[in-house]
Amino acid sequence: MQLQTPLTVPSTNDTVVAPQLLLEQSALDMIMAYVNTPAGTEINGFAYVKKLADSNVYYVATADDVFITEQTVTVGSAHASGEGYGLALDRALDEGRDDDLRLQWHSHPSDVYFSPTDRTNIENFGRTAEWFISLVTNRQGELRARFDSFRPVRIGVEIEVAAYRVATPAMIERARADVAALVHQPRPFLPRKRQGRNRTAAAAVVTTDK
Numbered sequence: 001m002q003l004q005t006p007l008t009v010p011s012t013n014d015t016v017v018a019p020q021l022l023l024e025q026s027a028l029d030m031i032m033a034y035v036n037t038p039a040g041t042e043i044n045g046f047a048y049v050k051k052l053a054d055s056n057v058y059y060v061a062t063a064d065d066v067f068i069t070e071q072t073v074t075v076g077s078a079h080a081s082g083e084g085y086g087l088a089l090d091r092a093l094d095e096g097r098d099d100d101l102r103l104q105w106h107s108h109p110s111d112v113y114f115s116p117t118d119r120t121n122i123e124n125f126g127r128t129a130e131w132f133i134s135l136v137t138n139r140q141g142e143l144r145a146r147f148d149s150f151r152p153v154r155i156g157v158e159i160e161v162a163a164y165r166v167a168t169p170a171m172i173e174r175a176r177a178d179v180a181a182l183v184h185q186p187r188p189f190l191p192r193k194r195q196g197r198n199r200t201a202a203a204a205v206v207t208t209d210k
Contacts, residue, residue, distance in 0.1 A: 020161075021162075022057060035139055043068065043071075044106040045069075045106070046069070046101060047065050047135075048060065048061075048103075049133060050100060067091065089101060104121070104134055105134070112137060113136065129150065130149070131150065132150070133159075134148070
């Protein structure tokens with residue numbers, strides 16, 4: 001059964017939101033640089049992924065988190081092999097990031113979809129991880145992503161993928177300076193104190209005609 005976004009759990013008041021993958025723009029650009037190399041073949045690679053605390057959002061933070069390993073590909077295919085994953089894991093261990101090795105990406109010549117071979121590879125990757133993310137793209141920049149959880153419950157669902165940009169220190173400094181100079185808080189309204197006046201109430205004389 002495919003998860004809906006959001007998925008309401010009848011037994012509680014909580015709402016389970018399907019996972020989301022965010023690619024920092026330079027990370028996405030790095031993937032597309034690999035995909036659009038002049039070799040004319042498809043390609044397969046990996047990426048380090050972090051999870052935002054207290055959320056269901058996963059992200060690839062920089063171009064340095066994207067890499068490829070030695071592989072054999074053709075014009076029409078780039079299948080992730082156990083050997084390729086082993087090389088990626090060796091690299092992750094050397095860099096002390098084996099727990100972040102959670103994303104495998106590859107290109108298709110035209111349509112982006114998860115083929116039976118892709119799904120078999122996902123099952124193989126799941127033997128070493130609690131969860132894993134798979135990404136398919138093409139030279140046109142189309143993207144599809146899938147999140148698979150293997151423990152404690154086996155769930156596989158296609159997820160939203162989006163790119164984001166990170167402000168540079170110079171941008172942040174400029175923004176702070178502009179806000180300090182140009183953005184103002186409204187002054188609180190203080191009602192004026194009314195001057196008290198002594199009023200003498202004139203007694204009303206009522207006369208009755210007799």
